[in-house]
Amino acid sequence: MDIFDKCKTDGGYFGMFRARNDFFFARPILDPLPGREMTYQGKKVIQWSINNYLGLAENEELRAVAVEAARKYGPGAPMGARMMTGNTQKHLDLEAKFASFMGKEDAILFNYGYLGVLGTIQALCDKSDTILIDKLAHASMVDAMFMSQAQFRVWKHNDLDSLELHLKRINKDRKGGVLVVTEGVFGMTGDLAPMADICYLKDKYDARLFVDDAHGFGVMGPNGRGTGEYYKCLDKIDINLGTFAKAFAAIGGVAGSTHEVCEWVRFNARTQVFAKSLPMIYVEVISRALDLIANGNDRRAKMWNINTKLKAGLRELGYMVGEVPSPVTPVFVHFKDLQIGMAIIQKMREEGIFITGVAYPVVPRDILLFRMIPTASHTEDDVARTIAAYKKVRDELHLDLAAVKAAYIRHEAEKKAENKEDDDKTEI
Numbered sequence: 001m002d003i004f005d006k007c008k009t010d011g012g013y014f015g016m017f018r019a020r021n022d023f024f025f026a027r028p029i030l031d032p033l034p035g036r037e038m039t040y041q042g043k044k045v046i047q048w049s050i051n052n053y054l055g056l057a058e059n060e061e062l063r064a065v066a067v068e069a070a071r072k073y074g075p076g077a078p079m080g081a082r083m084m085t086g087n088t089q090k091h092l093d094l095e096a097k098f099a100s101f102m103g104k105e106d107a108i109l110f111n112y113g114y115l116g117v118l119g120t121i122q123a124l125c126d127k128s129d130t131i132l133i134d135k136l137a138h139a140s141m142v143d144a145m146f147m148s149q150a151q152f153r154v155w156k157h158n159d160l161d162s163l164e165l166h167l168k169r170i171n172k173d174r175k176g177g178v179l180v181v182t183e184g185v186f187g188m189t190g191d192l193a194p195m196a197d198i199c200y201l202k203d204k205y206d207a208r209l210f211v212d213d214a215h216g217f218g219v220m221g222p223n224g225r226g227t228g229e230y231y232k233c234l235d236k237i238d239i240n241l242g243t244f245a246k247a248f249a250a251i252g253g254v255a256g257s258t259h260e261v262c263e264w265v266r267f268n269a270r271t272q273v274f275a276k277s278l279p280m281i282y283v284e285v286i287s288r289a290l291d292l293i294a295n296g297n298d299r300r301a302k303m304w305n306i307n308t309k310l311k312a313g314l315r316e317l318g319y320m321v322g323e324v325p326s327p328v329t330p331v332f333v334h335f336k337d338l339q340i341g342m343a344i345i346q347k348m349r350e351e352g353i354f355i356t357g358v359a360y361p362v363v364p365r366d367i368l369l370f371r372m373i374p375t376a377s378h379t380e381d382d383v384a385r386t387i388a389a390y391k392k393v394r395d396e397l398h399l400d401l402a403a404v405k406a407a408y409i410r411h412e413a414e415k416k417a418e419n420k421e422d423d424d425k426t427e428i
């Protein structure tokens, strides 16, 4: 067996699309200029699939800051890792600014959110510790867990009984520390982790909490400080992580915690200790973006207005839209044949509306999820055009929109039965 044999198969992630060299459903080629309207296959489309929550991707001032920083410092400055030659006062100042925004003593910058999750968890956990992870937590947390080599347990998605059961079991013959990890806003389906209750449980059982709030950071809560602020328990989250790839429309990530914890992570996070530091262009852009976000109530209000109108319009047509308090707008359709799901995406794009589909394992096998992101830069006219396109697609493809509700009820019942079986097997 040759290690490369697998490359000839249609296995692996999105293998079916790779095998047929698809550039429509996977890897669609878009003009890179991001915004509410984008160019796709030479045609303008309304874009609902980028995490540009606050509309900062189109912000001219941030572009000017980037151009000026590139002129001043070039594309690669500073050269080297933070430990060696890549540390600057501007990096330190930005960390202090984030600490204050996040309500923490200190904060650490990372080159990507993904690297922030990996680095922070790996730095803090080792073989003697246990990581307790939500079943639907993002891949970065799963990878971080493996990288740390800690023991791990998976708790049922957003199920507090399951979390408590595991905490009790771990404490029965506990060896090291315990880290509970979860997302704040679950990025695919838009539901929130019940943060205040999770905080209560982690304190009760003497554990620590890491929250990857990639989709809540800048967006949730009265001041955009994230899911913790929304639930009024920001101070109880031991380590809070945000990314700059979504509401900030840039690149990078930040973890906030106590000074002592941040110092430990700074010196032990392999993804940052052994990597070049965040370029000056991003340091400058993100610093300005943080000002806009901290004073961004108008942007958040615009985003919520578009969000409310889009969700209401889709529901009026009979589409099933998840009842979630985050900006993520998950639209679910049932299909007997994946071709129908693909036809919906194709027709919507022909109508000038760009959506993407998310399939199993994020949703059950017979359901397709259109994950839509209403942003502060969309207009009410964009919403009206999008609703009209969904109506046309519903009618032309004769979609049975009620079927998804029945399928969901069936899946929920199956899940409950499965969970009951698991619980019966679980001793404390």
Ligand SMILES: Cc1ncc(COP(=O)(O)O)c(C=O)c1O
Pocket (backbone or CB within 6 Å): 112, 113, 114, 115, 117, 138, 140, 183, 187, 212, 214, 215, 243, 244, 245, 252, 253
């Ligand atoms: C929940 C979550 N965590 C982490 C990441 C990784 O963030 P970044 O793109 O900044 O590396 C993502 C990005 O998709 C995400 O959705």
